[in-house]
Structures are given as C-alpha cells and as structure tokens.
Amino acid sequence: MDSVIQDFRKAYSAGDGYGLAQTLSPIPPSSQSERLQKFFQSTNYASAQKEFRNQILYDNSGPKMPMDEGNGWVEVYTAYWKAIGEILSAEAAAQSNARSSWTKVYDAWKELTNVLHRGYSNCGFEAWTVPCFYVVGKYLRIFAIKADEDAATSTTTMTNFDDFNPEAERNEKLEDAARQLNRIFNLCLSDRAPLEESRKWGIYNIINLLFKTYFKLNSISLSKNILKAVRAYTGDMPVLESFPLAHQVTFKYYVGVINFLEESYVEAEKNLTEAWNLCHKDSVRNKELILTYLIPCHLLTTHTLPTQALLSPYPRLQSLFLPLSRCIKKGDLSGFDAALVAGEDEFVKRRIYLTLERGRDVTLRNLLRKVFLANGFEEAKEPGAPQVRKSRIPIAAFGTAISIDSKETMDNDEVECLLANMVYKNLMKGYISRPYGMVVLNKKGAFPGTGV
Amino acid sequence: MNAPWGIPHSQMVAPGTAPHYPPPPAYTPVVVRQTFTTGPYAMGQQVSPTQPQPITVEPMEPKKKIDWPQPVRDYVQRSFDPCNVLPDVPRHEMEAKLKHTISVATDSNSLDTIDWANIPLPQQMIRLEKVQAAPAWIQESVNVHINGNGQINPAREHLISKKRTSQDLDRDDNESVSTPPWRNTNNRNGFEDRITYPANRIDKRQQPFQDDASKGTSKFQKNLEKRQRRFDGGYKSTYKVSPEPAATGPVVGTSQTLEKRYFRLTAPPIPSQVRPDPILRQTLELLKKKWKKEGNYSYICDQFKSMRQDLTVQRIKNEFTVTVYEIHGRIALEKGDIGEYNQCQTQLKALYDQKVGGNPVEFKAYRILYFIHTSNRTALNDVLADLTTAEKEEKAIKHALNVRSALALGNYHRFFRLYLDTPNMGAYLMDMFVVRERLSALSNMCKAYKPDVKLRFVTEELGFESDGDAAQFIYDYNGQHLLEEKEDGLRFLTGKAGQTFESAKIQAFKKVDIKGQI
Known part of the structure; x- marks a missing residue:
C-alpha cells in the first residue's frame, strides 16, 4: 500500500x-x-x-x-x-x-x-x-x-x-x-x-x-x-491547437477516417494530412495508420500514387499498395483486378477496399491514354507544322485495349459505357459519336492532368 | 410510482404515521415513536451480527410503562420462537418489523382489537412484501434497460440502485445508504427527533461533507457541485454498480390459440399468452394459407410479428425460427415493407451465423442488395468481410456482388444486364434503386454522347421493357424536348440535355431513407 x-x-x-x-x-x-x-x-x-x-x-x-x-x-x-x-x-x-x-x-x-x-x-x-x-x-x-x-x-x-x-x-x-x-x-x-x-x-x-x-x-x-x-x-x-500534440494527432486521425468512410475525401485528406504533419517522427505505427487512409484518399482526389521513398519505412504498406500502384501506373486492368482480389481480405479489414476499387478508373484512364498515344499523329498538312495527334479514335480500338489479357472480348456497348464514364468523370475530354463508332477527343488536353 | 421505500410500509402504516413525515416536535407526548426511530429498523447501523439482541421488545416494556396485553406478548414470543425463523429473513429485519407492527397498533389504539393469534408473524410479512414488491421493481429495471440503449441516465441509474437496496433493506451492515436522507437527521442521538430544526438547516445537515476549503476550484463551480450533491443524496450513497436487471429468462408458453395480435411488450411475458413451438408451427401453416387466400398484408405482418415475439421470449432458435423470419422477410419484400424486411434480415444474419439451416445464400444476397439500396458503405464493407470464398461463388451472392461492383464502377451496361437476370426475389430490392441508377446512367450518356442516340439504345442499355417505357421515363423527368422523330425512328438528343437528369439524379440519391421504414 x-x-x-x-x-x-x-x-x-x-x-x-x-x-x-x-x-x-x-x-x-x-x-x-x-x-x-x-x-x-x-x-x-x-x-x-x-x-x-x-x-x-x-x-x-x-x-x-x-x-x-x-x-x-x-x-x-x-x-x-x-x-x-x-x-x-x-x-x-x-x-x-x-x-x-x-x-x-x-x-x-x-x-x-x-x-x-x-x-x-x-x-x-x-x-x-x-x-x-x-x-x-x-x-x-x-x-x-x-x-x-x-x-x-x-x-x-x-x-x-x-x-x-x-x-x-x-x-x-x-x-x-x-x-x-x-x-x-x-x-x-x-x-x-x-x-x-x-x-x-x-x-x-x-x-x-x-x-x-x-x-x-x-x-x-x-x-x-x-x-x-x-x-x-x-x-x-x-482551440484544438492548444491541446497536447498526442491528443490532436489521434483526434485528427479519427476525424479523417470518419470522413473517409463517408466518402468525404477532401475533408478526410485535410484532417489526415494535418495528423501526418503533427505526428511524432518516431511513431512509425501511427504514421503507418495515417498513411493507410491518406494514400487511397490521395489516389481519388489527385490521382497520384505513393512514391517508393514514402513507402520504404513501412513494409506492410508496401505489400498493401505497391502491387495495385504498379498496375494503375501501367494501365493494366486485368492486373489491377487480380491485385484487388488478392488483397481483398486485407483491404476489407482496413475498410479501404471500396475506395481502392475506384482506382480502376485511373487505371482505365492510363490505358486509354496509351491507346491515344499509340494512335499516332495526323498526316501533316504542310511540312514543318507542329505534329497533331489523331483525335478521332475508333471505339473498337479502345475495346481491344480493354480486353487485353481477358479471356473474352468486351462487347461494344459495354466499352462505350466505360468510355462514357471516363467522359462523365472528366478523366477524358471528348464525346462519343455513336453513328460513326468513334470517340472524338479534345485536341487540347484529352486526358486532363497527364500532359496530353 | 411509489417511492421504493414506501412499498414495504404501504400496507401496514396508517396514513398519519407514514415515516417520511417530519420528526415530531419536542412536546409530542407519544412515547412509542421514540423506539420506532431509534430501533434497528430505522437505522440499522446499531445492529451487528455479534449483538443479536441489542434492543428486544422486552426491555421496551418497563420503559414505556405500557401494560402489554397477553396476546401481544404471545405474539412476540412466537416471533422469536426458533421453529418460526425463516432463513431468508434476517433477525434484525424481523425485529424491526415486529416493533413496527406493535408501535403502529399502539398508535392507533388497536392493541386490543387486533387478533394477535392470527395475524402473520413479522418474518412472514416481510417475506410476503418481498414477493409482492419484486415484480414492480423487476419491471422497472427492465424498462430502464430498454430505454438505456444509448445511455443510462445517471440520475436514473442512481434511482434504481436505491430501489434495489430498498428490497433487501438493512441486509448489509452499514446501510446508512438505503436509509432515506430524512432519517439520517433523526438518528444522531435518541433525543434529536425532539428538536425541531428550521427547514434550511435540515437541508444542510444532510450533506455528509461540509469542508468548504476550496482549493483551486472556482467558487461558482463549488456551489454548483454542492447544489447538485444535494439532489443526488450525497457522496456517501453506495452507488451500486447498476443493478443487474432481474433475469428474464426464457418462458415456456402455454397458450393454445393459433392467432394472436402483436402487442409490444414492456414487461416480462406471461406464459399463458405465449404459444409454444408446436402451436406456432400450426400458426405458420394457417398464416401461409391465409396469405395465399386473402393477401391481407397488415393482418399477416401483425401475426408474424407476434410469432417472432413468441419465439424470442421462449428463446427458440431453430430451423423453424429461421423459416418464420424467412417467410416474413419474403412477404415484406414483396410488399415493399423495407423496414420490416430489414428487421427480419438482421435476425436471419444472426441465425445463419449459428448454422441452424434455412436459405443463407438467398438472404445474404438480399442483404447485399439492401445495403446497396441504402447506400450503406460501412455495412457493405462488413458484408464483404463476412463472406467466405465459397459463398462468393454462389449464384445469388455472386450476382449481388456483381451488381455492387458494376455500380461502384459506373458500369450501367452491366448493371442493367444483371437487373434483368436477378435470382429469387432480389428484383423487388433492385426495383427500389433502379430509378436512381437510370437517372445516373442517363446523365452519364447525356454528357458523353453527341449529338444523339437512338431511343432503342436507351431502352436496351437501361433495361426498359419497351421504347414506350423508355420514352415515358424521359418524359417523367421533363425530357420531352429531347425526343425527336427521324427517318430511322425516335432519337434521344443527348447533346441538348444539359443538366436535365443531373439534378434529378442528385435528388434521387439524396432521398435514400437509411432506416427504410415506410
């Protein structure tokens, strides 16, 4: 006593x-x-x-x-x-x-x-x-x-x-x-x-x-x-700022995750970023938790992926995010689907599955962009003029790309549907001309934010 | 509701002598009351197991100079007779009761009129009171528990803890707690009750601690807390861990009637009004027939609810229980009673977890569709977490999962293919969100296609039965100007739609009533 x-x-x-x-x-x-x-x-x-x-x-x-x-x-x-x-x-x-x-x-x-x-x-x-x-x-x-x-x-x-x-x-x-x-x-x-x-x-x-x-x-x-x-x-x-840092970081983390789960990704990103910045540099576990939600947030709001350097101290996050990241970057749809299935249990456990799933849009965008780049340039009308990429692309060309590595070929209507989604979500600029079976892309900035 | 400590007395005490009356002034000539308040019953603290007879009735006699009639003496004698001792009634409680009974009789001058030979002994009275009091407080605690889903009101909790102690009054040795506060003031010494205090003083004396040295805390705060203290009976109350509600274990029903109206129970069920398993099975057969013949949903729903209640109070969890919930769930689905359906599916989930048969695949698929309808992402995530790999391959579940992923990715093409090919009764659920998904797909198309598409294409992509239906849908959302007759049929002018469907879509997604009650 x-x-x-x-x-x-x-x-x-x-x-x-x-x-x-x-x-x-x-x-x-x-x-x-x-x-x-x-x-x-x-x-x-x-x-x-x-x-x-x-x-x-x-x-x-x-x-x-x-x-x-x-x-x-x-x-x-x-x-x-x-x-x-x-x-x-x-x-x-x-x-x-x-x-x-x-x-x-x-x-x-x-x-x-x-x-x-x-x-x-x-x-x-x-x-x-x-x-x-x-x-x-x-x-x-x-x-x-x-x-x-x-x-x-x-x-x-x-x-x-x-x-x-x-x-x-x-x-x-x-x-x-x-x-x-x-x-x-x-x-x-x-x-x-x-x-x-x-x-x-x-x-x-x-x-x-x-x-x-x-x-x-x-x-x-x-x-x-x-x-x-x-x-x-x-x-x-x-004000929250006058409380001990430990209280602040945890609070912001939770507020961030609550917003994340409600799909308020902008608000979530704000809170998680604040938590990330305030977090003690040696609390590896806490930083890992913050990143678990901040990375998917970032993927949706800015379409960017984590760098190797960011992930290097966290082997668990690497195995969680790297396979998906690679596929997203490459525009590898079937690889993405496979990685999503492979990680499903882990993702579901952390409640990030439904968010990561939406990374498929970015993967598709990257794939379509490749088609656009592969489609080459218009024949120059006069020599010396700057090269212009072909902006009219057959729907079937996209369809072929989408069906790579897949056992069956996707029917045209479904391909159109996916393309319509890209346009609707502003991942691709242009329109579908159904009578001609063509996609007409904007001459400037067909894929916003990607440099083409 | 009676104050809990009122219960044991209510039958015994004449109104004028109710214990919560202010202490009598000094000149009150009633001698007996003195023993009443100083006796072990009033305070309990003088009684300790090592001194079993601190004040028995005998020493009382000379003091009061009352000539006790012989029947009273005999009554006292019998009360202490070892062969009359009841094991569940402690001796000091019995003594208190005895004293109380006699003093009441003295007060009301009925010492000679009471038939002492035949009235129950004090220990018997106590036992009787306990039995009578029990249901009242069991019920009380149950009610609180129900209300307490969110948070038990501390004041209320406190009240109950007092209630509980009032039942086994004086059982503990230091029970200053269960003594109502006004008693505290009475028991400082034998003469205290002869002094009249001004009201506000009494108030003060009830506070167990009065050290006012406030250190650090603001005076305001201190006062505030003091005032609060006055209401919750002071610190000393042995705030018992919120009492275990009386165990309302399963009952076994004895009712033989097949039909029974649903009535929401607020008290433990009465066996004679509960139907046992075999009767419920007959009820189900009857209801199935009636539903086929009459199709009266409000009757059927009511009957099913009462069946579910009977199953619950008897804790019957078997394949029959599953059947009842499944049938009710299907009927509710068919009638679009999504709230009732949701209750059934919640129960079914728990029942399936216990592996008692039924059709888990069918209903797990419904569950996914339901959460899609309510846009409940958290629940969807949990469903995904719960499914086994084998279950994910089952046709109905696979279908529901595909619906989910198609919508998540905006793949309306696939979504409407799936809609047209829904197993079991899933279409009833999908009907609930198909309109908003059509609006979503239309706004999508309007932004992506230029200048127009054939109406036929809309019909096919959005799973309409006919062009007429598709046109009607577009009409319904003020898109009449977007339909144009051309040489090869009707065309839908997507390029001119602008925000026509976008705002309707936002509205439609906003309107999901999460609880799904109708």
Missing part, C-alpha cells in the same frame, strides 16, 4: 496530474513488478477503506486537502484496491488455466470509474487531476473487451422481447464501457469553470477513447454525435 499512497502524496503535492494518474494504473512499473501484489496484500476487505482514510486524511505527513476531496480519494483508492484484487485473481486463474473472470475485473474497474466520476461531480476533484480519467478510461475499454471475450457463453438478460439482439449480447460490456466513457465525456464537456481550471482540457483524450470504442463496436456513426456535441461548445472550448 505504501508505494501507491506515497506516489499519490508525491504527485498530489506536486500537482502532477500524469503522475497521479499513474498511481491508478493496473500495470506495475517495470522497476517494481511486485508492486500490485504488495499493494493488494497490504490490507484486507474489512479494513482497506479505514486504512486509506488514515493514510490520506489523517496522516500529517501527507498533503493537506479539503475533507470531502480527501474522502473522495479514499473511495477512489478503495475501489482501485478492490479492482486490483480482481485483476490479480484473474491473472492467476489465467496462468493456472482456470476460468478467469474478466467480467468481475470489468465490474470492479467500472466501479472505480464511477467513484472517480463522483469525485469530480461531488467531491471537488480539481481539473489538473483529469489524467486519472485517461488511465482509468483506457483500461475500462480494455477490460470490457476482455470481459466480452470470455463471456461468450454468458446468459444476458433479455431487453427486447420482439427480436434477438445478437450484436448487443456479444459486446455487452464494451457497449457499457462506451456509456461510461460518454458520461466522462459529458462531465468534461459541461464543466463551467473558467478555462484555466476546467476539465475541458481532458476532452480530446476522452473523445479519442470513445472513437476507438465506437470503431470497435462498429457503430462509427455514434462518433458523429460526439463531434456534433463538441461543435456546439466551440466558443467555450480551448
């Missing part, structure tokens, strides 16, 4: 919020691997609360604090102590292959969350201690996931008499965790204290935890409600 409470006193006296939060971590520091066992064994259920009270409130060597706040911390550490007990027994059970109960761990940890929440709403915990929520919230989510994993067979109560609700049953605890995090979110958001002592400074960390949870629950649309709520408070909130 001593080391935990001593750390509490030290952090409290110093006003060190992150240090304080660390005393509530369920993971011992590597220098004191026995810390949690010792902490738990130092007292028992009957006297834990009393002992914490003595140490926090009545020990003159500790920091002075108002009575109700002190009582709040007593409750917090009592709840923490109980949760640690559950964690230790769950871990011990896991080691001996017995059935471990992460559900109990979750419930105990949730109680800790609630007690902490009450500390702010009722006992006057100050805003600088808000990092405690980061630690407690983080593990609340983790324990919920573990609890749901081993509660696969648990019998849940029926809440809807009309139909089964398998999804809710599978993620019962995690959904509950989302609700708890939402309470914390509201606690931070609705703090009306002046900014310098406001819990609002905790908001983005909690939002990021919520986003993470919603993504896992596959209810990404709920993230929009959070964004809406934050927007409603815009005037009363510190």
